[in-house]
Amino acid sequence: MKHSNGIPLCNLELNKKAKVIDLKCSENELRRFLDLGIVKDTILTPIFKSPFGTPTAYEVRKTVLALRKETAEKIIVSEAE
Amino acid sequence: MGLTSKSTGTKILDEDIFKNSKTSDFTIGLAGNPNVGKSTVFNGLTGMHQHTGNWPGKTVSNAVGTYSYSNKTFLLVDIPGTYSLMSDSEEEEIARNYICSGKSDLTVVVLDATSIERNLNLAFQIMDITPNVLICVNLLDEAKKKGIHIDFELFSELLGVPVVGVTARKKHTLNKLTQAIYDVCNGKIKPSPKIHFSKQTSKSNTVSEILKKSEEICQKVCTYQKQDYNERDRKIDKVLTSKLFGIPIMLLFLGLIFWLTIEGANYPSQLLAKMFSALQNQLYSLFEWLHAPDFLTGILIDGMYRTLAWVVSVMLPPMAIFFPLFTFLEDLGYLPRIAFNLDNCFKRCCASGKQALTMCMGFGCNACRCRWM
Ligand SMILES: Nc1nc2c(ncn2[C@@H]2O[C@H](COP(=O)(O)OP(=O)(O)OP(=O)(O)O)[C@@H](O)[C@H]2O)c(=O)[nH]1
C-alpha cells in the first residue's frame, strides 16, 4: 500500500523501510536532525522498541539511533520498498 | 573507566593550550564523533590517562598532552566528540571554536570504522574549515569482526587527505598514525581536500549534500563481506530491549551485581576489620607504654583510628567489587540499553534515560549503605 502524503515516523510498523519526505519542526530541531544524518530522502527502518513503547530504535545509515515518540512524530515518511 | 571520576579530565583553557603550543613544535587537534575512541588514541599517543568510556559524551572539554617522535614534540588536544559543528551545544561550540581558531597545525579526525557513513558528515564539515586534515579510522578490530573491509588508498584518493587505519586499543597500530602525523607536519605529505561544498542557502541543504556525498564515498570504500554483518548485535539488542525480557534481564543484571557486591564484600571486610582491631590493640599498648594521658588515647585511638578503620573496612571492599563489575557492564555496552529501556520512565520526571547510568552508580553507594546499617 502506498501513502501518497506520508505518515509520521512513529506510526511506522517495525521493520518497514521508509523514506523521509518532510521534517515538521523548528529550526533548532532541524539542526539536531541534520546532526543525526536525517534529511529528506533518508531511509529509516524501525527495528525495535523499548519495553515502554518509546523510544524506538531506528536503523539509519548503517547505524542505530533511538528516537522518542514526540521526536519521531515530526518526521514524515512514506513507505519505501 | 569509573563513571564517578570527573569525566572531564583536565580542564585546560584555550590560553593554556596556546602557552603550551609555544614549547612544542606542532599542535595537533583530535576531533571526531562521540565514542569513536579519540581519548583512547590520545592516551595511546601521549601515555596519559584521560578517562575513556563506552558512551558518547565522555569528554566534554579540551584536554592536552604531548609526545615526541623523531626529535619533534607534538602537542595533542583531545577535543570533545560532536556529530556536527553546526549546532550550538556546549561541546560543539568548544570543538568549533578550537578548530576554527587555527591554533593547530593539523586536525586528526577520528572515524568509527563500523559507521563511516555517519562519521563522514563531521569530517567534511571540518575539511570545509581547514585543509590540514588527517583521517584516522579507528576500531578496525570491530570492523573486522563485522566483516567490513575498508580500502584506505581509495579512501585517501577520493578525499584528497591522508587516511590511516588503527585499533587504538592496540598501541602498536598507532605507529602508522604517528608516522603520518609526522609526515604531514613536515610537509612530506600535503593534504588537499578534494570535495568542497558550495555555500548553500541553508544549513540543511549543505548537510543533505554532505550526506549524499558520504553515502557515495562509503559505497566505494567499504565492502561488507557479511550481508548480515550486524545481525547478531541486532538479535541481542532485540532481546535486551524486548517487552518480555528487557526489564527482567536488567533487574537480573543489576541484582546480580548488587548481590555480588554485598555478599562478596563480607569476607574482605571481616579480614580488614580483624586486621585493624589487632593493630588497635598494638596501639593501645604503645600508648600505655608512652604513658599517654587518657584523653589523648581517647581522641586518637577511640576517636580517629577506630572511625577510620571502620569506614575503610566497611566501604572499601564493596567499592572495590562494585566498580570493576560496573566497568565490565559498561564495556559490554549494556549501559546505553538500560538508558533506552528506561527512557520513558525517566522522561516522566523530566530527566532522560541517560540518568539511569547515574542511578546505577547510586546503587554502588546503596550497597555500601546496606552494609553500614
Ligand atoms: N574494540 C575497540 N574498542 C576501542 C578502540 N578504541 C577505543 N575503544 C573503546 O571505545 C570506547 C570509547 O572510547 P573513548 O576514547 O572514550 O571515546 P571518545 O571518542 O573519547 O568519546 P567522547 O569523549 O565521548 O567523545 C571505550 O570503551 C574504548 O575502550 C579500539 O580500537 N577497539
Ligand SMILES: [Mg+2]
Ligand atoms: Mg573522549
